[in-house]
Amino acid sequence: MRTDESLRTAEAVRDAERWTPRNYHPLPVVIAEAKGAWVTDVDGRRYLDCLAGYSALNFGHRHPQLIAAAHAQLDRLTLTSRAFGHDMFADFCRELTELCGKDLVLPMNTGAEAVETGIKVARKWGYQVKGVPADQASIVVAEGNFHGRTTTIVGFSTDPDARDDFGPYTPGFRIVPYGDLAAIEAAIDDTTVAVLIEPIQGEQGVVVPPAGYLAGVRRVCTARNVLLLADEIQSGLGRTGETFACDHEGVVPDLYLLGKALGGGIVPVSAVVGDAAVLGVLRPGQHGSTFGGNPLACAVGTEVVRLLATGEFQRRSAELGARLHAGLRDLVGHGVLTVRGRGLWAGVDIDPALLTGRQACERLAERGVLVKDTHGSTIRLAPPLVVSAAELDHAVAQLGAVLQES
The missing domain is CATH 3.40.640.10 (Type I PLP-dependent aspartate aminotransferase-like (Major domain))
Incomplete structure (x- = not known):
């Protein structure tokens, strides 16, 4: 991992904004390494990647x-x-x-x-x-x-x-x-x-x-x-x-x-x-x-x-997706309004009286889970198909904790 002081997160974010137009509004996370379902930022902090590059990383990082x-x-x-x-x-x-x-x-x-x-x-x-x-x-x-x-x-x-x-x-x-x-x-x-x-x-x-x-x-x-x-x-x-x-x-x-x-x-x-x-x-x-x-x-x-x-990844998505959706549905009525999706893909509507989607993503990032918002108070989860059951449970638990604190 690179440790140059100039690459610390805050400086890296500011530098990116200096040299690019503001056509994206990324979370303040600057990734330096990744493997499987996990990424590591320039400060050495690890995050569970539950976005997977908008499905570009279905097989995880560096399969x-x-x-x-x-x-x-x-x-x-x-x-x-x-x-x-x-x-x-x-x-x-x-x-x-x-x-x-x-x-x-x-x-x-x-x-x-x-x-x-x-x-x-x-x-x-x-x-x-x-x-x-x-x-x-x-x-x-x-x-x-x-x-x-x-x-x-x-x-x-x-x-x-x-x-x-x-x-x-x-x-x-x-x-x-x-x-x-x-x-x-x-x-x-x-x-x-x-x-x-x-x-x-x-x-x-x-x-x-x-x-x-x-x-x-x-x-x-x-x-x-x-x-x-x-x-x-x-x-x-x-x-x-x-x-x-x-x-x-x-x-x-x-x-x-x-x-x-x-x-x-x-x-x-x-x-x-x-x-x-x-x-x-x-x-x-x-x-x-x-x-x-x-x-x-x-x-x-x-x-x-x-x-x-081989069919392995389709089966994993179906089986683990059922677990993910069950966990998310347990949050309905506790800060979540609705859950949609199929397999390892879910859209979660957060109660807008509690949080915007962006705020939910920021607070999840603070807890080491990366997701992305869309359209107001909706967040999307699309973890890589190599994710484990325990990692999915961890992501859902962190979302539950964010909602409970709000």
Whole structure:
């Protein structure tokens, strides 16, 4: 651990604020080391990480199998660009398609890039396959969505912080209430090429739709010849107790949009996974990414897929998630209003008469537990899937203590 006096927490926080715009409002914790479910700050204090990089660290910090894969690849080859092939590409694509039950993978880097790719592919499919007139393609999205921060994506956000003052916005999107199947069906017409939806809305506060909603969306999309694009960037890859959140209702989308945990907490990796009838509309020169599918990303991503292929992490998420939710529900009526979520993912609404979400996060950090607030008095918990039962109990106990003191 680095011990230079200039890196003590207060100084490090002030330095970061000097050289960056205030587009984030982080907790006053400056992390220097991490392993598994724990991080250590520059002062040597340890914290239980119950955010896991918004699901980017599903397998914990520095998982040994993932670190070994990265080290081995760093010693051989890191980048070629897609102008050439490389020897890690085929394995990554084949194993990810097998995990998803699909034909093709288009690797990218970030979640927003995956969403943008899905939008482009859906529009091109609409024009070339469905026969939508040129430049008239429409996509149905949900209120409360969070799909990224590009100018196209924020244009159909309903969060003022994400959207305001970034216009003019890209047309072609129809916003309907989340969880309302009839509203989706009513919004679809002959120009509609896709429904883009999060199976669980993470940034909105881990909002789970009504039972049968996802299956209903799948039925409507199939009946109306519309693609279903599932943004599983936060909800996928073991987070909810299944490989994908869609699996809870037996739903298979036309395109999976993946990211975050696919990079193993080491490198940014995202992907769009679908069948040849959809992804196959792309031709050389029509879409790409310099770093998308690079050797280092493929080496790490392949190991992530192999970890998931065993089913171990999905089982851990389901079993430990039941324990987490039971513990959180015991706090309802004792400072907690409601608890939502699935697997190792929970949104907790704190009584606003006691604390804001930010205050709850600050007081939990003082007790050595890291979580993140969203939308007023809601906090989110997303511990890594390597967390232990005792560690979960500790996190819930600390939240209970914070509420009792308030």
